[in-house]
Each structure stands twice: as structure tokens, then as C-alpha cells.
Amino acid sequence: MELLDTLIVGAGISGLSLAHALQKEATSASSLKILVTESQGRVGGNITTVTAEGFLWEEGPNSFSPTPELMKLAVDVGLKQELIFADRKLPRYVYWQKKLQPVPMTPPAMIQSQLLSFPGKLRALFGALGFVGPAMGAGLSQQRDEETVSQFFRRHLGTEVMQRLVEPFVSGVYAGDPQQLSAAAAFGRVTKMADVGGGLVAGVLLSAKNRPKKIPADPNVPKTRPGELGSFKQGLKALPEAIAAKLGDRVKLNWHLTRLDRTERETYIAVFSTPDGQQEVEARTVVLTTPAYVTADLLQPLQPEVSSALQAFTYPTVACVVLAYPQSDVKGKLVGFGNLIPRGQGIRTLGTIWTSSLFADRAPAGWQTLSSYIGGATDSEIGNLDSEEIVREVHRDLSRILLKPDVPQPKVLAVNVWKRAIPQYNLGHFDRLQQIDEGLKSLPGLYLCSNYVGGVALGDCVRRGFDSAREVGKYLQNKQSDARSI
Incomplete structure (x- = not known):
């Protein structure tokens, strides 16, 4: 049995991004042995682009925000000319009291908006400027001082902003319940701004002042502007398919992982059910990009505490x-x-x-x-x-x-x-992640890389894949150095 450097389980955008980055950034890329396995008969995970009768549509994610990592990845795999972007000036609407109301995107638009009442606008203004009471209440102590999305935005911007702007946004991104979602987990940047400045406006200004200098843009990557949404001419599936094409026979479809064991040699044996019968793979490192509930079942024999934390995620x-x-x-x-x-x-x-x-x-x-x-x-x-x-x-x-x-x-x-769509970043999210991190210390070389950590958007998945590739690459280099020193 050939010993792999890295086995990546799952050929969604996280796993494919990780494999691409690992191959590209490894110092000895030509000799790095990588395998990406996918239980479905196609790559892309939740990305589901369909064409029929002259129509093209998406049944999973519909578009992406053009983050630097995602844009670089698209160019790297030859999709530069396939990129398309929606007009960022197109309005977004909220249906309120039997009318479509445009979402105010600027201060003047907020003043003129009919979506909020005059008292609601004043409440939001004073809250944004920092006139905000402390987080308190009996319920909060039971939540270990962790605010829900509903509690945070009601406290900072008032009930109207919460109900008419934040709640529909939460439904659109997470399909979640704002009374269950953790504000710090689901809106991390916003809550940090409030903590830094004492109010959202001050937090924005201080964050902008302390923001690190931008790295010079890659001239080969198309420039984009805030608010734009992107796709590809043939739909989002173009990206995972292009990455998989670059990886070639390193990607195996219809391979279903049934068991994962750790060996005395500090490697992992993975057992797969495949169209050609049972297959066993040995690898120095394993990255599970599978959903939390799938990963929980796989890790139950190896690390029950990690499995328990993963089972707590709801979809x-x-x-x-x-x-x-x-x-x-x-x-x-x-x-x-x-x-x-x-x-x-x-x-x-x-x-x-x-x-x-x-x-x-x-x-x-x-x-x-x-x-x-x-x-x-x-x-x-x-x-x-x-x-x-x-x-x-x-x-x-x-x-x-x-x-x-x-x-x-x-x-x-x-x-x-x-049936199980989007992982919920509910109260206790960071406690669950800490429990997972602690448990994984007993399984060196095993990594988790999925959208229940660090954001659910496509750009988050690509960034997470790149970050995981650096972790895996560093681990492999250290193991190689240890072997040479013996």
C-alpha cells in the first residue's frame, strides 16, 4: 500500500481549494502524494449548477463575494475569462407591510428609507454612535454572557433594525434563528467593532485606522469593487470542476469513507467503499472536509469528545x-x-x-x-x-x-x-470549537476543514482551505525534518 502525504476527504470547495493550495505551495510539489476522495459522483459539494431548456440555475450557493483568495484561485485554474459580476448598484429589497422596500445602503438612503420609522432611525443612530446599555439580564447569565444575534442588535440598533434588516439577512445567509445564533460567532467582525470602539461607528473608524497595509494586488487578478457578487458564465460549478481537472487522477469519485484508524506508525488507515470494492489508503495526514454530523460518526471510535462536540451542530x-x-x-x-x-x-x-x-x-x-x-x-x-x-x-x-x-x-x-443545509453558529459555538481543538491534540496529523468553522460563504471556504493547506504543509515539513535528524 502506497503511503500518501495527505488524504483529503470531501471534494467540495473546501477540500478542492486545500488540495490545490497544497500542491501549489509545497516545496516539493512534484513528489507530494495527495488523494481527494468524494462520496458523490461529482465534485463541488453543495455547489449545484443545472442547465435545461435554455435556463441556467443554482440549487445551492447562488453567487460569491469576490474575496482575494477566491479570485486568485479562479485565475490560477484558468477561469479568468469566465468570471462575471452583477452590477453592485442593483438594489436589495425587504418585503415589509405588503411592500418591497429597498434596503438602505448609505446614510442618506437610511434617512429617506420608509423601511424604518423616524423613532426607529433615531434609535439606530444613537446606538451606532455608542449610546448603548451594557449586556445584562438573567437570560444572559444562563448563556454564559454570550449574546444572541437578536440580543446584540436590539441592544445596539433597536428592535426595528433587528426585525426589518438583521433578521431577514440572517434568514438569507444562515437560514437561522436570530434568537439562537451567537452574535460573536455569526457576526464576528461587527461584534469586535463594537467592543473596540464602544459603538459601531467608532469601531468602524478605529478598525479602519488600525487595519494593516494592503498587500499590492496581483495584476493578473481582475479588480473588483465592494458590493459586487460574482459567478462564472457556466455557473458556480465551473470552479470545482476546473480545480478537479488540474488535480486529475488525484480525485476519486464515489469513494465513501467507512472507517478511519490511527496506526502505531503515527499514520492513518482509511477504509473506503468504492465501485471497485473496498479500498484501503494509508496517509501521514488526513483532512476531513465533511459536514459535522458525518465527521462525528467517523471520529466516534477515535475521539469521542470531538465527536460529541460535532454532534451538537444543527443543520x-x-x-x-x-x-x-x-x-x-x-x-x-x-x-x-x-x-x-x-x-x-x-x-x-x-x-x-x-x-x-x-x-x-x-x-x-x-x-x-x-x-x-x-x-x-x-x-x-x-x-x-x-x-x-x-x-x-x-x-x-x-x-x-x-x-x-x-x-x-x-x-x-x-x-x-x-435535509441538512447550513450549519448553525448557535450559542456555545466557540465552546464547541475549543472542545474540538483540545480533542484533536491527541490525533496529530488529523485536521477538520468545513463550513461549521469560520464562515459558510464560498470565500470563507476557499480561505479556510488555503489556511489548512499551510497547517498541513508545516506538519509534513516538521515530520520530514524529524525523520532526517534521527
Whole structure:
């Protein structure tokens, strides 16, 4: 059995980014033995791009914020000419009191906005300037002084901002419950700014002043501007497929990891179920990019405490529903990113991305594609409905918000029910991560790299993959140095 340097379990964007970085940055890349295994018959993990009948849509992530790491990766794997970006000036909307209200993105827009009342705007202004009471209350002591997203933003910016801006954002990003999500875990940058400056405005100014100098931009990487969202001409799947193509036969599909053991030689034996029967792989390092619940089962025999912490992560059910309507069925021309819906508005859908308005060539002429998300941590019952029932719920909601009266049934492009969609950064998140880190000390050479740590966005996944590659590379170099010194 050949001894690998690194076994990466999972060919989602985290695992593929890690493999790419490890191969590229290793000092002896040509001799580094890497294997990436994937239980599915395709790469990309949650990235699910589909084309049919002239339509192109996503059933997982819909776009990405162009972070430096992600942009560099796209260029490295030959996708520079495939990059596309939505107009950053396109408005975002919140459906409030039976009207689509544009989200205010600037101070003047906030003043003019009808989304917040005048008292609500004053409350937000005073809170942003630092006129904020301390975090306190009996409930907080039971939470070990950790604020929920709801508690933090109500304290700093008031109830209206929390309900009408933050809550729908939480639904859109995490499909989460703001009364359960940890503010420090889910909104780390914002809470740190508040801690640094005593208020959000002062925190922003101090953070900008203390920000390290920017590294000169790579001239080969296209410049982007804040607020832009990106994709590729052929959809998001272009990125994992391009990385996998570079890795070649180092990627194995339909390999399902059934057991992981540690040897006396301080290596790991991984047993896989494959189309060619059982396969065993030995590796100096192993990186598990699998979801928390999968990783928990794998590590139960090796490290029960780590397994227990991983089992505590919850993943709510979310359905992605992609519907197409003739343009004549839609109220006016949809110009914008899409709309989010706060709870309590009589609408079950969490939000809708105006897919064919966001990127060109995603629908045939005369059609409008709408990608809606329904379910999440505040609506667990969605998992009990069948596809037809879910479509009826979403169509009814769209009829109230975006469609003309008495519109007939839409063209149904997809109903993808993600039974376990997005890991929740709930209260106790950092305690769980600490328990995992402590437990992994007994398993040197084993690393976890998944979206239950450090952010769920695609840019977070790529950055995490790069960071893990540096850790793995350093470990391998140290082991090699130890071997030479013996």
C-alpha cells in the first residue's frame, strides 16, 4: 500500500481549494502524494449548477463575494475569462407591510428609507454612535454572557433594525434563528467593532485606522469593487470542476469513507467503499472536509469528545425552489438582487433571488427565473412537505409579492430539499470549537476543514482551505525534518 502525504476527504470547495493550495505551495510539489476522495459522483459539494431548456440555475450557493483568495484561485485554474459580476448598484429589497422596500445602503438612503420609522432611525443612530446599555439580564447569565444575534442588535440598533434588516439577512445567509445564533460567532467582525470602539461607528473608524497595509494586488487578478457578487458564465460549478481537472487522477469519485484508524506508525488507515470494492489508503495526514454530523460518526471510535462536540451542530432543512414565469406574469421589470422577508409578514418563504436579473443569459428571452428558499431553523415543518406542496407554498408567496393577479402555475425547474443545509453558529459555538481543538491534540496529523468553522460563504471556504493547506504543509515539513535528524 502506497503511503500518501495527505488524504483529503470531501471534494467540495473546501477540500478542492486545500488540495490545490497544497500542491501549489509545497516545496516539493512534484513528489507530494495527495488523494481527494468524494462520496458523490461529482465534485463541488453543495455547489449545484443545472442547465435545461435554455435556463441556467443554482440549487445551492447562488453567487460569491469576490474575496482575494477566491479570485486568485479562479485565475490560477484558468477561469479568468469566465468570471462575471452583477452590477453592485442593483438594489436589495425587504418585503415589509405588503411592500418591497429597498434596503438602505448609505446614510442618506437610511434617512429617506420608509423601511424604518423616524423613532426607529433615531434609535439606530444613537446606538451606532455608542449610546448603548451594557449586556445584562438573567437570560444572559444562563448563556454564559454570550449574546444572541437578536440580543446584540436590539441592544445596539433597536428592535426595528433587528426585525426589518438583521433578521431577514440572517434568514438569507444562515437560514437561522436570530434568537439562537451567537452574535460573536455569526457576526464576528461587527461584534469586535463594537467592543473596540464602544459603538459601531467608532469601531468602524478605529478598525479602519488600525487595519494593516494592503498587500499590492496581483495584476493578473481582475479588480473588483465592494458590493459586487460574482459567478462564472457556466455557473458556480465551473470552479470545482476546473480545480478537479488540474488535480486529475488525484480525485476519486464515489469513494465513501467507512472507517478511519490511527496506526502505531503515527499514520492513518482509511477504509473506503468504492465501485471497485473496498479500498484501503494509508496517509501521514488526513483532512476531513465533511459536514459535522458525518465527521462525528467517523471520529466516534477515535475521539469521542470531538465527536460529541460535532454532534451538537444543527443543520436545518431548507428547500431551494427554482420557478420560471413569462415576463408578462411579473409586476413590472425586476431590477435588483432579490428580496428577503422578515418573519411575521404572512409569508413563509425566506427570500427570493431574482436570478435572471442578477446575471445575463440565465433564462430564455421573455422569461424570468426566481430562486426561492423556504424552511430553515424557524420552519422545521418544511421537511414534511412533498415537492408539489412546497411549490404551492412558494408560488402563493410570490403571487403576493412579485406576480400579477391570477397568474397560472409556473414552469418548475427545481425543488431541491436540503435535509441538512447550513450549519448553525448557535450559542456555545466557540465552546464547541475549543472542545474540538483540545480533542484533536491527541490525533496529530488529523485536521477538520468545513463550513461549521469560520464562515459558510464560498470565500470563507476557499480561505479556510488555503489556511489548512499551510497547517498541513508545516506538519509534513516538521515530520520530514524529524525523520532526517534521527
